[in-house]
Structure formats: C-alpha cells, structure tokens
Amino acid sequence: MLHEQKMTSDGITTESLLAIYRAMYHRFEVLREKPWAHLMPSRSVTALTRLQNGQRLTLQHHLDGGREQLESDVVIFATGYRAAQPxxxxxxxxxxxxxxxxxxxxxxxxxxxxxxxxxxxxxxxxxxxxxxxxxxxxxxxxxxxxxxxxxxxxxxxxxxxxxxxxxxxxxxxxxxxxxxxxxxxxxxxxx
Structure with a gap:
C-alpha cells in the first residue's frame, strides 16, 4: 500500500513547498539568476566521492531506476525517520x-x-x-x-x-x- 501512496505525502508540508516554490520562482524567474538549486525527489544516494572542492554524488531514481551523478559543495542528508518499538x-x-x-x-x-x-x-x-x-x-x-x-x-x-x-x-x-x-x-x- 505505501508503495502506491509514496509520492502523495512524503516528507514535506504544503507550507514548505510553497515557500520553496516562491523562493525559487523569485530567484530564477524574476531575478533571472542561473538556476543553482534543484529539487530532485525520489532518489537515493548510492555513492559519495570526496573531491578537492566538494563531493560527487551518485544517485539512483526510485521510479525509473535511472542513475545520475552530480557535484556539490555541501551535502545535507535528509535520511528520514525510522520507527522503533518503544x-x-x-x-x-x-x-x-x-x-x-x-x-x-x-x-x-x-x-x-x-x-x-x-x-x-x-x-x-x-x-x-x-x-x-x-x-x-x-x-x-x-x-x-x-x-x-x-x-x-x-x-x-x-x-x-x-x-x-x-x-x-x-x-x-x-x-x-x-x-x-x-x-x-x-x-x-x-x-
């Protein structure tokens, strides 16, 4: 059941989505900055390689199985919550x-x-x-x-x-x- 509903509500509130959308719209559409931030949902980091000035991440997409690489100055892992028995x-x-x-x-x-x-x-x-x-x-x-x-x-x-x-x-x-x-x-x- 959760697999079918996964993308419906995972990980973000409507308020957070709206704040992110407004900030990105203002920077990239109104101010015409070159896009420097991207939203990339439904991916897992499968490898991380340290570079001289940052990291290279290898990602796997959960819906289509595709693999991607990107370089980043900073990596913040939002690894989620795992329930445990009290x-x-x-x-x-x-x-x-x-x-x-x-x-x-x-x-x-x-x-x-x-x-x-x-x-x-x-x-x-x-x-x-x-x-x-x-x-x-x-x-x-x-x-x-x-x-x-x-x-x-x-x-x-x-x-x-x-x-x-x-x-x-x-x-x-x-x-x-x-x-x-x-x-x-x-x-x-x-x-």
Whole structure:
C-alpha cells in the first residue's frame, strides 16, 4: 500500500513547498539568476566521492531506476525517520504480532494484535502507516484518531463519527476493477 501512496505525502508540508516554490520562482524567474538549486525527489544516494572542492554524488531514481551523478559543495542528508518499538513495550514484545519488517500488526481501530487477553487492548498512534496508509500519522486527523480510540475503549461510543455521503465518487457503480490499488482502498477506507 505505501508503495502506491509514496509520492502523495512524503516528507514535506504544503507550507514548505510553497515557500520553496516562491523562493525559487523569485530567484530564477524574476531575478533571472542561473538556476543553482534543484529539487530532485525520489532518489537515493548510492555513492559519495570526496573531491578537492566538494563531493560527487551518485544517485539512483526510485521510479525509473535511472542513475545520475552530480557535484556539490555541501551535502545535507535528509535520511528520514525510522520507527522503533518503544522501550516500555519490551516486557510485552513476545506477545505482540509483528510482520516480516518487525512492524506492528495494527487494526483499523488502532488496536495492536497481540497474544494477551482480548479484554485488554493496546492502542497505537503513528505506528500503522504500513497497514493503514499515508493518512495514519498526519496531524490533521489527530482528533479523529483519538475519537476512534476512545470509542473503541468505551462501550457507549461517546463520539459520533458517522460521515455524510460523499459528493465525490471515485469509482463507477459498475466497476469491475479489482486491482491491488482498489483492494487496498477497500481495506482501509470507511464509507
């Protein structure tokens, strides 16, 4: 699922994109400076060679597999965030269900699958992007996630989370498309 959604929200906010766009537009279009900065998403540095006055980087593009080289005075690696199990879960780690990548099996209601009593639930937030998709960790959905968790934890479901029918219909009513994209959506999208 994440592979299909990768370019949708990775790594940057709308505000940051707008600030970068405005700065680059002003310098390169208004002031007519020769472009000296480039945005090159979806690439990994596969080699770095020190030069007398900088570095040569070898890059591999994730979408088309192409390889590129460039020289730079300064290199800043934005290597990303890698999730780790919190230390306080160590006493329960043998009871938690994990996938091949050591990620939690997390349900749509943010409960973790585990071998403990089913009346005792473990909830996790910002731990299920691999199962629930790119929206799972986003701050804009924090209140909704909290309400889902509280509804699951309380029998009386204190928060009304029913949605009104949407006005956007992504698929035709007669669609027979059973591609992996739609299977993933069906598993993670609530109607």
């Amino acid at each position: 230390a306080f879960l160590a006493p329960l780690s043998h009871r938690l269900h994990l996938d091949a990548d050591e990620a939690f099996h997390i349900n749509n209601d943010f409960t973790l699958e585990w071998d403990g009593p089913q009346s005792n639930r473990l909830f996790a937030v910002n731990a299920g992007m691999h199962r629930l998709g790119i929206a799972e960790p986003q701050l804009s959905l924090m209140a909704w996630r909290a309400a889902r968790i509280l509804n699951r934890a309380h029998d009386d479901e204190p928060f009304e989370l029913a949605t009104t029918p949407g006005v956007i219909h992504w698929r035709s009513t007669t669609s027979t498309d059973n591609s992996q994209v739609f299977k993933s959506l069906a598993q993670t999208t609530e109607y």
